[in-house]
Every structure is written in structure tokens, then in C-alpha cells.
């Protein structure tokens with residue numbers, strides 16, 4: 001596996017691959033790789049001739065400086081995992097390389113940005129959108145892989161690609177979980193043993209909400225059932241547990257049941273100093 005730290009070098013590498021008619025796949029990450037990331041890489045390797053993974057802890061998408069400072073960085077271990085997964089190139093720029101000048105361009109995403117992660121993390125999606133747009137221009141992949149774990153991010157990037165005509169196929173992979181249900185996340189490394197032990201409650205709350213909806217409960221009743229699960233665990237500071245349209249991320253009418261469109265149950269909560277998010281997606285109700 002080759003490692004590039006310079007924008008010009010990764011651009012030259014994928015330009016050459018495209019010129020020899022190779023299909024280029026791309027997996028953007030912030031590193032501290034786990035099995036969820038590696039699943040994305042393996043999917044890309046299976047579908048493409050040349051796969052680039054980027055590792056860049058993007059300062060512009062952190063609204064909390066303490067979270068940025070504490071974000072785990074283990075590039076050597078990550079590189080070994082990527083090579084083992086069959087990745088062909090690692091793009092590992094530093095912040096000065098990605099942002100040689102302070103960017104003056106701002107992206108915004110309309111109603112997608114006013115809810116959930118957008119509402120709780122001001123500026124987060126502007127930062128995500130900017131770095132993903134830059135990375136897609138630099139790598140120019142035929143296809144790029146993202147995780148359903150970050151459902152709202154997928155919706156934002158889908159909108160970015162559609163509105164700005166990026167010539168890339170977006171592929172979304174299901175969330176990889178620990179055996180106890182906890183969604184894999186680089187931030188899980190920062191949980192204390194006690195916090196790690198209660199963390200799967202987050203998924204249990206999603207599951208209780210999902211089951212209630214599938215049994216015909218209203219959105220409000222199902223949401224209350226999930227919130228009750230979280231309330232029973234005092235270690236959590238819950239930001240939200242909501243039932244939303246899986247594509248627009250907008251809240252569903254509280255007094256109705258599952259709609260004839262895809263629904264998501266989404267949750268965000270702090271466990272000590274660590275903020276965790278998760279979601280499950282339900283198929284459209286049968287009519």
C-alpha cells in the first residue's frame with residue numbers, strides 16, 4: 001500500500017489509475033479504524049480496481065475543541081489494518097496540507113442542517129461538506145463508501161453530490177456492531193470500562209422503539225418507550241431520541257404510526273465525556 005500526504009500526489013495517483021481504465025473506489029475516514037471502517041474498505045476493494053482510504057481528523061467539523069483534541073490518532077496501526085484489508089493507497093494529509101489558507105467558502109444544507117446533529121453541532125455539516133467536497137475533487141473516485149451509522153451525514157452528502165453534480169456513485173453500508181449491539185465507533189476507545197458496560201443501552205433503546213413501531217404504536221408512544229430505556233440508565237445525558245423520515249431526517253407526526261416511507265430511529269447521548277450517536281432504519285409500512 002502506498003501512502004500519500006500531499007494533495008497533488010494522491011490526485012496524480014488516481015488520475016493515472018483512471019487513465020488506465022481502472023475503477024477507483026474511495027473511503028473517507030478520520031482514522032482510529034475499527035471493523036466498521038474495514039467493512040467499507042473491503043466492500044470498496046471487492047467492487048473496484050484501486051481503493052484509496054483517507055484519514056484526516058477534520059478540524060472544521062468539530063464544534064467542540066475538547067472532542068477534537070481527544071480524538072484518537074493511531075496512523076501506524078491504521079495503515080497496517082488498511083494494507084491487510086487490501087487497500088491500495090492511504091491519503092494522510094495534515095491540516096495545513098488540506099487547508100493551506102482558511103477556506104472562505106461555506107456550504108449549507110437547508111432543512112437537513114436544522115435538525116438532530118445539525119441542530120446540536122452547529123457548523124458540523126458545513127465542515128463535513130467542505131472536506132468531503134475537497135476529497136472527492138482530489139481523489140475523483142468512481143464510487144465512494146459511507147456508513148449508515150452516520151445517517152444524517154449520508155443524507156447531507158447525497159444532497160451535496162446531487163446539487164453540485166459530483167460524478168460519483170455513493171454506496172452506503174450497514175452499521176457494524178459489537179456483539180452486545182453497541183455501534184462501532186472510534187470514540188468508543190475513550191469510554192471507561194463502566195461506561196463501556198452501559199453503552200449498549202443506546203442500541204437497546206433504539207430496538208425498543210423500533211419494536212413498538214413495528215407492533216403498531218404511534219410515533220409518540222414508541223419514542224416514549226425508547227426514552228424510558230435511556231432514562232433508566234443515569235450515566236446517559238440524552239440529547240435526543242427521535243423517530244424521523246430516513247431520507248429527510250424530519251420528525252414524523254407524533255400521533256401516527258409507521259408511514260409508507262423509510263423511517264429511522266435516531267439517538268445521541270453523552271456518556272461521560274464521550275458523545276455517541278446511533279440509528280436503526282425501518283422499511284416502509286406495508287399498505
Ligand code: AMP
Pocket residue numbers: 028029030031036037040145146147148149150173174175176177183184185186
Ligand atoms: P469516521 O472515521 O467516524 O468519520 O467514519 C468514516 C466512515 O465510516 C463514515 O462513512 C462512517 O459512517 C463509517 N462508519 C463509522 N462507524 C461505522 C460502523 N460502526 N459501521 C459502519 N460504518 C461506520
